[in-house]
Amino acid sequence: MTVPTSPTSPPLATAPVSPHLAEGEPLKPNRPKPSRLKLTYDIVMLIAISIDLLLISLDAILMSNFSANAANWLTMSEALVWYQTTLHDPLRTVGGFFTLFLVFELLVRWAISIKDKVYYRWFFFPFVHWYEVLGCFPQLRALRLLRAVVIGRRLYQLGYQVLPQTWINRIKFYIDLLLEELSDRVILTTIQNFRQELTNSDTHKSFIDSTIAKNRDEIEAALLSVLRAELVPKLQALTAASGGGNILATEVGNAIEEGLANTPELRRYLRMIPIAGSLIESQLQHVGHNIGENVIYALNTRLLDPELLDSLMVAIASGVAQINTNVPALDTLISSIIEDSLTEFEAQVKVQQWKHQDMLNL
DSSP: OOOOOOOSSOOTTTOOOTTTSSSTTOOTTTOOOOOOOHHHHHHHHHHHHHHHHHHHHHHHTTHHHHHHHHHHHHHOOHHHHIIIIIIIHHHHHHHHHEEEEHHHHHHHHHHHHHHTTTTTGGGGHHEEEEEEHHHHHHGGGGHHHHHHHHHHHHHHHHHHSSSSSHHHHHHHHHHHHHHHHHHHHHHHHHHHHHHHHHHHHHHHHHHHHHHHTTHHHHHHHHHHHIIIIIIIHHHHHHHOOOTTTHHHHHEEEEEEEHHHHTOOOHHHHHHTTTTTHHHHHHHHHHHHHHHHHHHHHHHHHHHHHHHHHHHHHHHHHHHTTOOTOOOOHHHHHHHHHHHHHHHHHHHHHOGGGGSSGGGGGG
């Protein structure tokens, strides 16, 4: 299926790609570096926006009640009044002109992006640069800081050291610290809420039932794997003729031999036979011993057949997987496992990883 194209908009696959497709986006290896003029313009705008934000912040501080109280305490009220009556209005006027300049500059860049077909549609520009659009409003002038950050990041990606590496490392450290602390608080709160839910008997029972019911096939497969890997080799080793099987057969043969020897009726009847009675008794005990050994070997051969043994393991695993969840011992076991898991996970979350970083290297 072909996509209809507008005569003023090139197809998506053939649309030209600008070196500055979006501010802050890292340059690709096959993307040419921006011109010296653009780099100079970015640096000038970075400085201008930084100065504007600095003046706005100082003006806001000096016009606040806190500054008035601090000036009274430091006996500098006259200097503060002089600033408020002499410099405040001119600075506001300069800030207004700078805002108009930002609006004009934004419109010019929008027109250039339309001319160069930077974006697939002409109206994409204000959505991509939303922070610049909103930063033109006096009430949202703090968003201009975001543009300064974007310009600085782009210059940093191009290999220009905007800030000292020590500052960058410290900023990254505090950002990681903030994100880690926030995420830890969220996770710990979630664990606490989960614990409270498990204290409800209905919720706890429903959780166990649904968990086992949804995972019966996995439980059966896991049990079958364990039985095949652990139990089957031990049974085969226990009953093998060269190992435990020989011991078992010998013990059964000895038991039958002792049983025949300790049967007084058999001994009495055999002694009634002159001369050969004692010999028959001895041979009969020896035959009984051999019969016991042969029975064990025959049972091992039949019962421990690989196919029969595997079907037995499958039946055992299937039976255990269909376990009744109403057993109190099972409920206690699962509760203990869940509690121990939550406690261990909570202890791991509480470890503040940022404390393990070497602060001296920042």
